[in-house]
Amino acid sequence: MKRKAIGIISGKGGVGKTSLTAALASIVRTDNEINAIILDCDVDAPNLALILPAESNSKIESLDTFTTLKATFLEDKCVQCRQCIDDHFCEFNALKWEEENSIPTIDYLACEGCGACKVLCPEHAFEINTVKSGEIISYKTNITLPLIYGKTRLGSTTSGKLVSDVKEYAKQLDEFEDCNLILIDGPPGIGCPVIATVSGLDYIITITEPTPSGLHDLVRAIEVVQQFEIPFGIVINKFDLKSPFQDDFKEYIDNTGFYILGKIPFDLSIPKAMSYAEAVVDFAPNSDASLAIKAIYNNLKNALWNSR
């Protein structure tokens, strides 16, 4: 079977993206036709590892990444003229004046590494350097599949680059050669990390729920996917939620004709499974949610390998 890379994204956080990824990963490992690698590209809040921890004897590899630029102040060059503050060199308000020593200080979190202070200081008292921006962590999970995830460092401005690095890192694993499915837990939203995640994928699952914000953010997520002309299917989580918005949601789905990969009912097995840090298909294999996710997996396989 030809290798396929799929991403699970949502315009909005908290709609069940990671629960679905974990459940699909757990189903995949029992499918003899599939060799999968799992990626968590939600680098600003990676939590798939909580449900898929390392196998007890697995070695955990960690690689630091250095892609974020930050200013460094060179005190020995500074003549304390205060121009950097008085002329407002920094558009991001990252420069403050320290009265006690009469020197500027840099707010690390606010600094965007734009380089303006370096260019404008007449004494060349600022440098721009790369700093640690995050980590890539990989190991064999307790369900035997490899997991690779990125973790952004607080203050890093390069989450999208870290996502690309995670995807590249996966290609160097021994397991990559034989794998025919790359399953990616993507970030929420429509920003740089999402774009870096969906770029180059074969298929995308957009998960949502029938609420006003769910629909609003689904529309935005689909706009991103359509820019890349990648086939996609929608998963509606809590599809049977009693909500006055159900009619509007149904009308949107009916009018667009987008493919519904599956619907997951409201089922307390999912939050219970999460509280035990387990995939719902393992925690409650015969629950309504688990049966729905198994059906989604079958539809996904058809969409990936039988549609062309």
Ligand code: SF4
């Ligand atoms: S950093 Fe440059 S501009 Fe700011 S006080 Fe020092 S010399 Fe003046």
Ligand code: SF4
């Ligand atoms: S690099 Fe840019 S953002 Fe950072 S302190 Fe200098 S001017 Fe401000």
